Amino acid sequence: MRQTPRLVTQPLWRQIMAPLASLRLTVALFAMSMILVFYGTWAQVDQGIWTVVNTYFRSLWVWIPIKVILFHSIDSSPFSIPFPGGWLLGGVLLTNLLAAHFMRFKLTWKRAGIFILHGGLIVMMLGEFVTGLFAVEGIMQIEEKGVANYVQHAMSPELAIIDVSDSKIDDTVAIPHGVLRRGPVTHEKLPFNIELVEYMTNAVVTAIDPQRDKFATAGLGTQRTVVAVPEVSGADPDQKYDMPAAFIKLTDKTTGQDLGTYLVHYRWLGQQLKVGDKTYEIALRSKRSYRPYTFYLDKADHKVYPGTTIAKDFSSYVRIRDSQGKEVRSVRIFMNNPLYFQGETFYQSSMDVSLDPKITGLQVVRNPGWAMPYLSCILVTLGMLVHFGMNLTNFLQRRMAS
């Protein structure tokens, strides 16, 4: 080893870049990523997986409650500790990686494996970024012998107000949950203003306890009420869904008269109210996005192992019809065998066989970044094989020679 005396001072940009490119920073970032991932797992004990993904991994900054840090050994969190989130750590890691290659760039065969594998990692991080920003997921639920032409996005609730006065057409006004939370909503098609009184991410329906305050002054909420429950835990093996509920106050647009406070819940569809000569349905439901085609569920098939209740297979036999009702395709969607159709992928996701007719749930995904992990996987694996392979060959040759 030859030591070069450091007489020449480095250019300023190199001095600035040096710490950014250092391997010590890499190690520190790895350690912090591990802490983030570890607590992002513990947070799922009492939080939904999507809440955790958004607050821990797809964020710049996360406040980790002390309760999570102590592995839920205490029940409440008097305070939280700030920690860099997934995007911040990922971003700095990416910068660190690029800076390191920039500063120590040397194109040699010996480093070929490292280049390929780091290239693959860059693709992977970008892939997760693209997925986080642009991927859309939803569920299409279809009854056996029934049809569906829309996808529900359970994570984005909306308040739907449907004018059902005309039996031929339903005129729907859908207000996203985010808009509702910002303050009272006025819509040109509706004769009343809408105000959110209280919102619950997950709630179950119960009988009204007269001891407690009741909010609803009209509609179904005068007979039954709801109580808030913790959101579905990411660690829950049953993986149920959250069932949001809300108290909604309606006031007449012109007179300002109170039209009553309604309780809406994911389970309650078809709750009606009358304003003037018009009848409306009011419902809190998953956001729906409509498709220019219809799925008809011919058969929902559920197989178990003989003499057990262990599921062996779920299959949905679906006929796809275009907007004119002409059948374009007939297909079986089953476990590990999704359907690719018009840029979206349909996966067999759930099946409620306790109901009659049975209801199948198809997970519908559109992800522009879907190919990136595949590319990345190939690159990183290849890079490691090349790099470690070269080292191993050298090592074995020396070992055998000695």
Added chain:
Amino acid sequence: MNTLPRWLPWIVAGIAVLYLGGQTVPRRDDPDGFHYREFATLPMQDAGRVLPFDTFARVRLMHISNRMTAVHGTYEKDPDNPQRDHLKDEFTIIPTKWALQTMLISFREDNSVLDYRVFRIDNDQVVNFLGLPHRPGSWRYSWNEFAENADFLSQAKRIIEQEGPTKDDIFENKVWELWLHRAAFFKLTRFDVRLIHPAGREQSGDVHWLTLPAAAGEFQQGTEHKALEYYITMFKAYGENKPDEFNQKLEEYQKYLERARPADYHSARLETFFNRFAPFYHAAILYGLVFLLGCVSWLGTSWDHPLRKAAFVLTLLTLAVHTWALIVRISLTGRPPVTNLYSSAIFIGWGCVVLCTILEWLYKSGIGIVVAAITGMITLIVAHNLVTGDTMEMLQAVLDTNFWLATHVVCITFGYTATFVAGFLSILYIVLGIFTPQLRGEGSVNLGKMIYGVTCFAVLLSFVGTVLGGIWADESWGRFWGWDPKENGALLIVIWNALVLHARWSGIVKARGMANLAIFGNCVVAWSWFGTNLLGVGLHSYGFMKGAMIWLLVFVFSQLLIIGLGCLPLRMWQSFKPAKPPGSPPAPKSSAMASATVST
């Protein structure tokens, strides 16, 4: 006498072969009694798969008793303490005998099966509630002691009415568990056992075997089932206590099966043999022996070399048994080796031993053998404790794909394996370094190289395994990465191994620091392997998982303790403390490790 060391490896191997051979000799049934061991080999269907009656009986007994044999005899009251009693003239009851006696209880005059103490009640609140005596160590009770207890029945009724036990109420959960055990026993007495292969239904995909009552029902409708006739005659003879008749019919039925259903007949016999041979149990014992031989070979006597060679030969022999057992499981289940937690433990053990054997072959220092023995033994003990029922159970729909089980699962399990090997090599680095002079000179360099090389393997395998899992998820439900606990666990292993390598490359750590980091890798893998399954503790599971949580914590603390040792200043290490001043007696010139390296 001088030839003895040379022959030592072959003597050890010979003894081991004799020991294993002794285990394969089938134990005979009592010629005058019922041929239970033969009956045990009959194929039947349970939980969706065809298995021998032997496995069925073991699983049922395990379920209620948490062990695979029952013991009975005469109980005599302790004169000093009427609460206690002593067992006299005790005898062991094999699972098949217990299951047959239970099933045929209404056929027989002898009701002693209701007095067998097989129900395990390990919660003292429940024991007190039932007014039962405490039986520390065993905690096993007979049907007659609790099953008709009115308080118990009313508690169970209440729990049924409230649709299951309250989540965090241990008492209710334990009462419920006992109720389920009672129900399982009761079902057995009701012949809820699928013994009969339906005649003429070979082609229809999944064949539902019939219980005796169902087959009898079909018989009355005019469908004849050959097996039904055999079973009824056998059971009648059993009820009338006529062993000869029973045994004769049993032999006839076996001959019929061999002709009519050869595949089921032979696989059931193979599985019965596998159950009785208990290959993993004996492999664990032999690994223990390897460990002892390996350690003794470091004592610096003239026997070092032959001892190490003996340990190596014994490792290969044990590995052969381990491999054979894995292959039998693969052929019986028709699945890749890892399908559940139990099989992952035996497969990780196998992988560790293979990897360490290669290391030993390269370095011939004894280190590989000792780590092979430790990891092989520990994983098999862990596996043994994970048995709660049928270890070859059927798989849930989403897992029902041999392609991904063979690629993703195997790869990620090898990732666990390599990380564990690196971790245990590192433990050896610290233990040998501190307490022995073994690591002087080349020794520490070579061990450092091993740790480094294995960590490289670990990062490769765990990365590829994790990404394959992502691709499987993408193929199954359209989400490459969902940040769920199991995925995060796998990611932690990848990042940790990458961290170890980068720390080494950057010079933050050298050989000793890397060893300390690699030991922490053991904790990371243990978390990913078990911890993520335990996140729900307190929410869903009792008993087994709670015990697992404690063991996980014990393991993590032990690793941290070793890391703490590894941080001791080098002057306190036997291997690294500065040379003694001139005049003092010379230190041992070379250690086994260094000499082995020189000699290769």
